[in-house]
Amino acid sequence: MNKILKGLLVLTLIASAMLTGCTKEEETIKIGALFAVTGGASFLGAPEAKTAEMVVENINAAGGINGKKIELIIKDTAANPEKAISFAKQLIEEDKVIAIIGPSTSGETMQIKDLCQSYGTPLLSCAAAEAIVDPVASYVFKTPQKDSYVAKWIFTTMNEMGITKIGIIGANTGFGNAGLGQLEKYAPDFGIEIAAKESYDKASTDLTAVLTKLNARDIEAIVNWSIVPAQSIVPKNMKQLGMEIPLFQSHGFGNIKYAEAAGAAAEGIIFPAGQLLVAEKLPDSHPQKKVLVAYKTAYEQKFNEPVSGFGGYAYDAVMLIAQALKNAKSMDRNGLRDALESISGFAGASGVFNMSATDHNGLNMSSCEMLTVKNGQFDLYK
Amino acid sequence: MALNQILQYIFSGITVGSIYAFVAIGYNIIYNSTGIINFAQGEFVMLGGMIAYTFSNFMPLLPAIIAAILITAAIGGLIENVFIRRMRKTSVLGMIVITIGLSILIREFALSIWDEQIRALRFFTGNEISSVNILGARISPQVLWVLGVTLVLTAGLYFFLKFTLTGQAMRACSENPTAAKLCGIRTDRMVSLSFMVSAGIGALGGCVVSPLTQTHYAMGSDLAIKGFTVAILGGLGNPMSAVAAGILLGLIEAFSISILPMAYKDVISIIILLIVLVARPSGLFGSRSASALKDY
Numbered sequence: 001m002n003k004i005l006k007g008l009l010v011l012t013l014i015a016s017a018m019l020t021g022c023t024k025e026e027e028t029i030k031i032g033a034l035f036a037v038t039g040g041a042s043f044l045g046a047p048e049a050k051t052a053e054m055v056v057e058n059i060n061a062a063g064g065i066n067g068k069k070i071e072l073i074i075k076d077t078a079a080n081p082e083k084a085i086s087f088a089k090q091l092i093e094e095d096k097v098i099a100i101i102g103p104s105t106s107g108e109t110m111q112i113k114d115l116c117q118s119y120g121t122p123l124l125s126c127a128a129a130e131a132i133v134d135p136v137a138s139y140v141f142k143t144p145q146k147d148s149y150v151a152k153w154i155f156t157t158m159n160e161m162g163i164t165k166i167g168i169i170g171a172n173t174g175f176g177n178a179g180l181g182q183l184e185k186y187a188p189d190f191g192i193e194i195a196a197k198e199s200y201d202k203a204s205t206d207l208t209a210v211l212t213k214l215n216a217r218d219i220e221a222i223v224n225w226s227i228v229p230a231q232s233i234v235p236k237n238m239k240q241l242g243m244e245i246p247l248f249q250s251h252g253f254g255n256i257k258y259a260e261a262a263g264a265a266a267e268g269i270i271f272p273a274g275q276l277l278v279a280e281k282l283p284d285s286h287p288q289k290k291v292l293v294a295y296k297t298a299y300e301q302k303f304n305e306p307v308s309g310f311g312g313y314a315y316d317a318v319m320l321i322a323q324a325l326k327n328a329k330s331m332d333r334n335g336l337r338d339a340l341e342s343i344s345g346f347a348g349a350s351g352v353f354n355m356s357a358t359d360h361n362g363l364n365m366s367s368c369e370m371l372t373v374k375n376g377q378f379d380l381y382k
Numbered sequence: 383m384a385l386n387q388i389l390q391y392i393f394s395g396i397t398v399g400s401i402y403a404f405v406a407i408g409y410n411i412i413y414n415s416t417g418i419i420n421f422a423q424g425e426f427v428m429l430g431g432m433i434a435y436t437f438s439n440f441m442p443l444l445p446a447i448i449a450a451i452l453i454t455a456a457i458g459g460l461i462e463n464v465f466i467r468r469m470r471k472t473s474v475l476g477m478i479v480i481t482i483g484l485s486i487l488i489r490e491f492a493l494s495i496w497d498e499q500i501r502a503l504r505f506f507t508g509n510e511i512s513s514v515n516i517l518g519a520r521i522s523p524q525v526l527w528v529l530g531v532t533l534v535l536t537a538g539l540y541f542f543l544k545f546t547l548t549g550q551a552m553r554a555c556s557e558n559p560t561a562a563k564l565c566g567i568r569t570d571r572m573v574s575l576s577f578m579v580s581a582g583i584g585a586l587g588g589c590v591v592s593p594l595t596q597t598h599y600a601m602g603s604d605l606a607i608k609g610f611t612v613a614i615l616g617g618l619g620n621p622m623s624a625v626a627a628g629i630l631l632g633l634i635e636a637f638s639i640s641i642l643p644m645a646y647k648d649v650i651s652i653i654i655l656l657i658v659l660v661a662r663p664s665g666l667f668g669s670r671s672a673s674a675l676k677d678y
Contacts, residue, residue, distance in 0.1 A: 037498075038490075038493060038498070038600075039600060040600055042493075042498030042600075043498055043499060043500070045498075046497070046498045172645060198643060198644045198645075199643075199644065199645050200644050200645075201647070201648060203601070203604040205398070205401065205591070205594070205595035205596075205601075206394065206397055206398045206401075206594060206595060208390070208393070208394040208397070208521075209390075209391055209394040209395070209398075209635070209636040209639040209640070209644075210639050210644045212387060212390045212391060212394065212640070213639060213640055213644075216387060229500040229596055229598055232500065232502070232596060233594075233595065233596065235510075236510050236522070236594070239510060239511040239512075239513065240511075240512075240513045240520060240521060240522035240525075241390070241513070241520050242513055242515075242520040257499045257500060258500070261500050261501065261502045261596055262510060263502070263504075263509060263510040264509050264510045264511045265510035265511050266510075
């Protein structure tokens, strides 16, 4: 009896050794993700993390990439740059990930840009600031539309409306400051005068005082550039002050919850954003329509909440890596980097990506569309 | 500056100041009966707004708000019973650290019960776009609600503390807990009550301002810092001076925006706090001799 047991034991040991040997051969592709799932920027990070998980699940269910499964390691940075740095180091050195997606905010991304570059690990940021890819760092990419496109879209629309004198406000964050900088940079090109510029604390709860100040400057429109909940407070405060001038916001407004929180005051807000928010309203010939509708339906069914532009950034980051790995000459960090740089004509959630050595965003002006709020819904402007 | 503009800044300042005051009153009530600075005070404001929003989906506004106040007060009482009462042997500083821990705990619970989205209670009168014209200044009707509730609350609290037996007992505990005990006052009950009252007041504040400021699970910590500034500014231990200090700080901030870039707003309020702390450590309205007898 004892001998049989011993024999069985040896057999199991051999079997388990063989099994582990097998799994080693079948190694997964590790992708790290830094998202602000909690904290002040959780409205960015939460949909991003959910999306990334969903997309990876789908890729794995369909057999993975070149027969290998993806293993997604998500770290919650709570929008804290220090956490982003230490998690990035952990992902690169300990988990040996092939690439990192995220962080959610521009401030965090700028903190780890040099780090990823020096470790030679591809970074696909889900944050918007132009400075992430300008100047280009060879390992750093980003999926959201560039700030400058957004600024140019706003000014183009203003030109059509005959607006020449504006006030700009923004949150005192990496995203807000970068946006205000872009607005100031391009305003002269469009013949628009910025009569007042103010930035507010990201936790602001009442902005009537600063709007009163702007109102005294005879401006014809206001641009608010932020990703914080203040985006719903500004429209409310403007209506309460009886300000009837148009309000433009940045692509950060691309979350229907903000429009809901602003209620009736959200009507008529004009903002540039990716086509995801109006996916069903696009013509069938639109190159992204199929991708957008598929992602939107899958997300809304799975999580029972409306899709936001932010989740789309994470969708693109994962899909771009998946696409690049299929084309890559070698399945390592450098192979992935080279393949990412040569992606072209890839229809994602934020636009059609055409990467190059000088353009690590790969989107063009047509990746944005002017949207407005009509009857509590996002709709195409015009 | 034109009159209507000055008025506009005044209204803006009073609105913001009232929000600070709601938090600062709560600090003071708990400080009075325990000597603790309860840093979870901002979370009570958040809970009030969140709970009222959830209830308002299937009942009228008034019962939803009352339910939110009662539930938050119950949570305040529960916290006192479970954590504060059992740790009375800990130093005051230790207790303050416990309240910071509690604030993180409540925030995380709120994140899992609700989610990371912002919510806004519907306006009591009118909606997001209605506004009232007062001498050329335009304000939301909700601002009038905020001011009215602050006024009624301040008056009510004054009468409660001054003229009711329970209120007097609460004050007695703050003056001298040992003497209060000798007079037959159940000090532990008063501590419980003070937690419930300040949680309830925080929740009421959270409901009234929610249509204007919106409610977010993480809003508590920022409110806690501003409310703390106001409580210190007014002089710890006096709920009435907290209201005055809150409105004063709100006005200073509003008018600082009219002259300087808004980014300097917090710098100015912190500078004022520092000046007050150096020149009058007992606060603007606090009594010097009384503060000399206190631990903090």
